[in-house]
Amino acid sequence: MRRFSANYIYCVGQPPLKNGIVEVNDSGKILNVIDTYGELQESRNLEFYNGVIVPGFVNTHCHLELSELKNVVPEKLGLPEFLNKIFQYKKQKKDNATVKSIHLYDQIMRSNGIVAVGDICNTAISIPIKQKSEINYYSFVEAIGIGENSSEIFYNNNELYRNFLKNNLKASIVPHAPYSVSIELFKLIKDHSEKNRSVISIHNQETESEREMFINKTGSLITKLISLGVNMDKWNASGESSVRTIIPYLPSHSNILFVHNTYTSEEEFDLINQNFENAYWCLCPLSNKYIENRFPNFDMFLNEPEKVTIGTDSLASNKVLSILEEMKVVSENSENVTFEQLIQWATVNGAKALKMDSEIGSITIGKTPGLNLITNFNFSKMNLTNKSEVKVLI
Numbered sequence: 001m002r003r004f005s006a007n008y009i010y011c012v013g014q015p016p017l018k019n020g021i022v023e024v025n026d027s028g029k030i031l032n033v034i035d036t037y038g039e040l041q042e043s044r045n046l047e048f049y050n051g052v053i054v055p056g057f058v059n060t061h062c063h064l065e066l067s068e069l070k071n072v073v074p075e076k077l078g079l080p081e082f083l084n085k086i087f088q089y090k091k092q093k094k095d096n097a098t099v100k101s102i103h104l105y106d107q108i109m110r111s112n113g114i115v116a117v118g119d120i121c122n123t124a125i126s127i128p129i130k131q132k133s134e135i136n137y138y139s140f141v142e143a144i145g146i147g148e149n150s151s152e153i154f155y156n157n158n159e160l161y162r163n164f165l166k167n168n169l170k171a172s173i174v175p176h177a178p179y180s181v182s183i184e185l186f187k188l189i190k191d192h193s194e195k196n197r198s199v200i201s202i203h204n205q206e207t208e209s210e211r212e213m214f215i216n217k218t219g220s221l222i223t224k225l226i227s228l229g230v231n232m233d234k235w236n237a238s239g240e241s242s243v244r245t246i247i248p249y250l251p252s253h254s255n256i257l258f259v260h261n262t263y264t265s266e267e268e269f270d271l272i273n274q275n276f277e278n279a280y281w282c283l284c285p286l287s288n289k290y291i292e293n294r295f296p297n298f299d300m301f302l303n304e305p306e307k308v309t310i311g312t313d314s315l316a317s318n319k320v321l322s323i324l325e326e327m328k329v330v331s332e333n334s335e336n337v338t339f340e341q342l343i344q345w346a347t348v349n350g351a352k353a354l355k356m357d358s359e360i361g362s363i364t365i366g367k368t369p370g371l372n373l374i375t376n377f378n379f380s381k382m383n384l385t386n387k388s389e390v391k392v393l394i
């Protein structure tokens with residue numbers, strides 16, 4: 001057994017414990033949480049750290065397959081041109097480099113305190129790495145296709161999905177984005193999710209031109225898709241925003257991660273929350289800054305504090321895969337989001353979204369959440385500083 005203490009322990013779901021003690025067994029299971037009421041009376045086998053102890057982080061949006069694209073795509077191109085660059089790169093990609101970079105960044109994420117990841121997949125390449133990883137993965141097999149061959153696309157997605165399951169990995173089939181998936185394909189995905197009670201993830205409103213595309217079939221997004229060779233002849237604008245358009249085609253009872261939400265209005269936010277009992281809002285602020293140089297309206301999400309999660313997105317649009325760095329950006333750009341709130345977003349909410357909360361997400365007796373130490377913490381403001389770092393304790 002090991003016994004940990006720090007200036008504060010954030011178990012999540014309760015106020016922080018000043019000088020609390022956490023006891024864990026050799027496999028990292030929480031045996032006991034002791035409130036010392038700020039008075040450490042005894043130090044028997046106690047490992048005391050300066051800083052705050054929090055549960056392991058959950059990264060609800062990543063694309064490990066894009067890890068080799070670090071520093072390849074220039075910043076602030078806007079989403080349409082970013083997609084163009086990714087498309088061009090994928091045409092001439094080198095498989096070996098991908099395996100190596102996936103392996104490396106799996107390890108780097110763990111050393112950044114991440115214990116679970118929702119990872120978007122287009123191939124089976126990450127399977128052997130995920131099987132051996134210390135990180136618990138939920139693999140989102142990504143469906144893309146706007147043409148008439150939906151059943152063929154879905155068949156291939158289903159084969160890949162079954163490959164993940166066969167290798168004892170959690171997986172689901174998910175739509176890439178409202179603008180890249182046909183209604184037929186959406187219906188197949190919805191049906192599959194309802195039958196398998198699987199988690200859905202979808203890129204949502206990452207660019208303003210997504211709205212233009214759905215309102216009147218104009219704007220830089222659709223122009224770019226056409227220039228990439230996508231046949232949009234039979235695609236019709238609904239006359240309403242993308243998010244409103246896809247509501248009937250998403251499963252109403254599944255957990256759904258809406259990712260990015262950079263241009264989501266308050267009205268659309270309310271609409272989704274009313275229509276989906278398990279809608280989760282995944283924020284990837286560093287990626288938003290990298291691609292569009294803009295953040296979502298962070299304060300809006302405080303209206304659904306139980307449903308906000310944090311993701312890193314991929315190294316194609318981020319310099320690091322670190323939940324702590326994402327938390328710092330939110331903290332620096334919103335005075336209203338407290339550290340206590342951010343920790344909930346970075347841990348238990350993500351664990352719930354990925355259906356892993358019986359094991360991880362909070363420092364609770366019986367769970368094995370992992371323990372992170374955050375150093376260089378501002379104790380007078382009870383918040384992060386730009387020098388805060390994370391160290392994995394277990």
Ligand SMILES: [Zn+2]
Pocket residue numbers: 061062063120203313314
């Ligand atoms: Zn993404």
